[in-house]
Amino acid sequence: MTQDTAQLKDWRFSIDGEGIAWAIFDREGESANSLGRRPIEELLAIVERVEAEARAKNVRGLVIMSGKERTYIVGADIREFEDFTTEQQVIDSLKPVNAMLDRIERMPVPVVAAIHGVCVGGGLELILACHYRIATRDDSTRVGFPEVKLGIFPGFNGTARSIKQVGPMAAMQNMLTGSMIRANAAKAMGFLDQLVGSPGELKWAARKAVLQNRRSQPASKLKMLLTQWPARGLFAKKLRQETAKKAREDHYPAPFKLIDLFESHGGNLNAMKSAETTAFAPLMVSDTSRNLRRVFRLTELLKGQAPKGFKWKPSRVHVIGAGTMGADIAGVCVAAGMEVTLQDISTDQLEKGIRAQGKLFARKFKTKAQQDAAKARLIADPEGRGIARADVIIEAIVERLDVKQKLFSDLETKIKPGAVLATNTSSLKLSDISQPMRDPGRLIGLHFFSPVAQMPLVEVVRGDNTREDEVKKGASFVTAIDKFPLITKDVPGFLVNKVLTPYMFSAMERLEKGEPQEKIDEAARAFGMPMGPIELADNVGLDVCAHVAKILGQSSEGSKLERLVASGRLGKKTGEGFYVWKDGKPVKSEATYSKFELDKLGRELVEPMIAEARKTLDEGVVASADLVDAGMIFGTGFAPFRGGPLHYKASVTPTGDPAHRAAAE
Numbered sequence: 001m002t003q004d005t006a007q008l009k010d011w012r013f014s015i016d017g018e019g020i021a022w023a024i025f026d027r028e029g030e031s032a033n034s035l036g037r038r039p040i041e042e043l044l045a046i047v048e049r050v051e052a053e054a055r056a057k058n059v060r061g062l063v064i065m066s067g068k069e070r071t072y073i074v075g076a077d078i079r080e081f082e083d084f085t086t087e088q089q090v091i092d093s094l095k096p097v098n099a100m101l102d103r104i105e106r107m108p109v110p111v112v113a114a115i116h117g118v119c120v121g122g123g124l125e126l127i128l129a130c131h132y133r134i135a136t137r138d139d140s141t142r143v144g145f146p147e148v149k150l151g152i153f154p155g156f157n158g159t160a161r162s163i164k165q166v167g168p169m170a171a172m173q174n175m176l177t178g179s180m181i182r183a184n185a186a187k188a189m190g191f192l193d194q195l196v197g198s199p200g201e202l203k204w205a206a207r208k209a210v211l212q213n214r215r216s217q218p219a220s221k222l223k224m225l226l227t228q229w230p231a232r233g234l235f236a237k238k239l240r241q242e243t244a245k246k247a248r249e250d251h252y253p254a255p256f257k258l259i260d261l262f263e264s265h266g267g268n269l270n271a272m273k274s275a276e277t278t279a280f281a282p283l284m285v286s287d288t289s290r291n292l293r294r295v296f297r298l299t300e301l302l303k304g305q306a307p308k309g310f311k312w313k314p315s316r317v318h319v320i321g322a323g324t325m326g327a328d329i330a331g332v333c334v335a336a337g338m339e340v341t342l343q344d345i346s347t348d349q350l351e352k353g354i355r356a357q358g359k360l361f362a363r364k365f366k367t368k369a370q371q372d373a374a375k376a377r378l379i380a381d382p383e384g385r386g387i388a389r390a391d392v393i394i395e396a397i398v399e400r401l402d403v404k405q406k407l408f409s410d411l412e413t414k415i416k417p418g419a420v421l422a423t424n425t426s427s428l429k430l431s432d433i434s435q436p437m438r439d440p441g442r443l444i445g446l447h448f449f450s451p452v453a454q455m456p457l458v459e460v461v462r463g464d465n466t467r468e469d470e471v472k473k474g475a476s477f478v479t480a481i482d483k484f485p486l487i488t489k490d491v492p493g494f495l496v497n498k499v500l501t502p503y504m505f506s507a508m509e510r511l512e513k514g515e516p517q518e519k520i521d522e523a524a525r526a527f528g529m530p531m532g533p534i535e536l537a538d539n540v541g542l543d544v545c546a547h548v549a550k551i552l553g554q555s556s557e558g559s560k561l562e563r564l565v566a567s568g569r570l571g572k573k574t575g576e577g578f579y580v581w582k583d584g585k586p587v588k589s590e591a592t593y594s595k596f597e598l599d600k601l602g603r604e605l606v607e608p609m610i611a612e613a614r615k616t617l618d619e620g621v622v623a624s625a626d627l628v629d630a631g632m633i634f635g636t637g638f639a640p641f642r643g644g645p646l647h648y649k650a651s652v653t654p655t656g657d658p659a660h661r662a663a664a665e
């Protein structure tokens with residue numbers, strides 16, 4: 001049914017005096033544009049209207065823009081993905097969208113995409129169907145195909161169109177990694193045709209492109225050689241090898257299926273378009289994709305731990321302790337744009353800690369000017385002059401109650417009103433640390449994970465006496481440094497270490513009973529953990545593990561762990577622990593184990609973690625089961641494609657089969 005373009009809700013449509021049609025995407029009631037059912041139906045109405053007006057010679061071209069300030073199109077509307085339960089439903093929903101994109105491509109007048117802000121997934125697929133693409137050079141303008149992160153690949157014919165536009169090399173690499181590409185790089189690759197300096201120039205440039213009937217050039221013949229046999233087969237093989245280094249096909253099938261699609265149909269892009277739909281559908285309804293979509297929703301849930309519309313905006317941070325944690329915490333705050341003073345009793349440590357942040361800044365900032373500005377924002381402050389000016393003060397010094405108590409009683413007299421006082425303690429109780437303070441209600445925990453730059457989660461700990469407003473400020477601060485906050489109760493181990501520890505210790509018990517450590521670690525990886533529990537223990541440091549065991553009431557008496565610690569073999573840092581370490585890697589035996597054995601052991605290994613996760617939920621350490629799962633995924637890397645320990649347990653039978661499938665059989 002054709003809709004009247006005067007009654008659109010998510011788009012604004014007009015034809016100006018020069019005969020240029022303007023379609024402005026501004027999804028009603030949403031802060032960002034996503035291609036849901038209604039916006040797509042309305043876009044079809046626009047396409048039909050422009051086709052008719054072009055035939056009648058009333059329109060010279062169409063420009064597609066965004067009405068949102070910071071985003072163009074963030075992709076398909078993933079909330080609607082949950083409506084699909086069968087492959088046929090997926091296919092039936094894709095066909096009309098792809099037919100519409102073909103009509104855009106065949107439009108007799110030029111169709112120009114004028115882009116400012118993020119344009120990814122379905123958004124990128126839409127602009128690839130247009131004839132010409134202009135974007136702002138702004139840092140917020142990015143294009144990319146993030147679909148693999150949701151267990152799928154492009155489904156609006158973006159696989160074939162991106163290959164046609166930029167060649168198989170750039171197209172496949174971007175679809176396989178899901179990376180976000182800045183405007184300059186996207187133009188160099190061929191995704192974009194023209195760049196302008198600011199959003200204000202976009203309209204004018206788009207108008208000119210329509211009037212001059214500009215058309216984008218597809219990828220050169222040279223680039224397209226890789227679509228020909230035998231080069232295509234060799235390229236596919238190389239892509240498979242590269243991908244296998246990062247993901248296992250049994251856990252993350254989408255990138256491998258994309259390579260198969262390219263290998264079979266990359267020489268005939270029309271055939272690739274229809275094969276894309278057929279290969280896409282099973283991925284979309286798979287448990288892997290469902291769970292990865294769940295992980296995406298969990299990130300939103302974690303961001304929601306910070307209050308909305310909160311007036312308090314931190315910009316100055318003071319960190320005390322420039323050791324393993326403190327220096328990296330300071331670096332991450334600087335990378336997020338804050339000004340940081342860093343204090344330590346050891347000047348050597350202070351210098352070393354600051355120097356170490358150079359790597360992070362080089363990764364985070366492209367230009368030397370930005371890197372220098374970051375370095376200038378990180379200030380060595382041995383005397384603590386920054387304390388009085390800071391919005392947030394984070395303590396990351398030695399883990400001793402008396403030392404921390406003295407520090408906080410002293411800090412309390414120096415800080416400005418409203419500043420947040422936080423400890424990064426991993427084992428001390430907040431109410432003990434704050435006991436000598438005049439105002440114990442202001443102390444919160446900000447528990448970071450190591451390595452700080454890589455770990456996305458920070459536990460915001462509410463002590464028995466902590467005031468709610470301080471917790472809110474803590475969560476706001478965590479989102480301001482681009483991490484996910486998780487509000488937890490002040491129990492030993494908070495959420496993440498409390499749930500992780502029984503898993504690690506039961507793995508060590510198995511080892512004591514004779515199970516080879518290589519088998520244990522391989523089984524955990526086969527289950528989907530980033531690293532096995534024994535290797536993890538060696539990485540964390542066996543002295544730290546023994547300490548954690550103590551505070552969580554786990555006895556390590558008479559254990560191999562205790563013997564190793566007593567003999568100074570503390571893991572990776574001393575060159576030997578459970579494993580001998582060479583060049584930063586554990587030396588492992590060559591023994592191999594059957595998939596059946598590993599799968600079975602993997603399921604058994606996570607049982608203690610699941611049991612503790614349930615207990616933690618019952619004790620109200622965090623507010624919901626979803627938050628338990630989110631904490632374990634983002635705090636430990638618990639197999640994301642399984643959706644978190646509690647979700648995993650609820651969705652499988654004891655043999656590991658999906659529960660819904662087993663019930664249907």
Ligand SMILES: NC(=O)c1ccc[n+]([C@@H]2O[C@H](COP(=O)([O-])OP(=O)(O)OC[C@H]3O[C@@H](n4cnc5c(N)ncnc54)[C@H](O)[C@@H]3O)[C@@H](O)[C@H]2O)c1
Binds near residue numbers: 323345346349403448
């Ligand atoms: N290492 C981890 O993985 C980890 C993870 C989460 C939390 N934590 C917690 O973070 C805190 C720091 O741990 P770390 O591993 O970075 O320790 P660390 O030993 O590497 O660093 C501590 C630093 O604090 C300095 N220091 C000691 N007393 C001080 C004082 N009074 N004033 C100023 N500086 C002082 C030391 O010189 C040292 O540089 C501890 O509370 C620990 O429990 C550690």
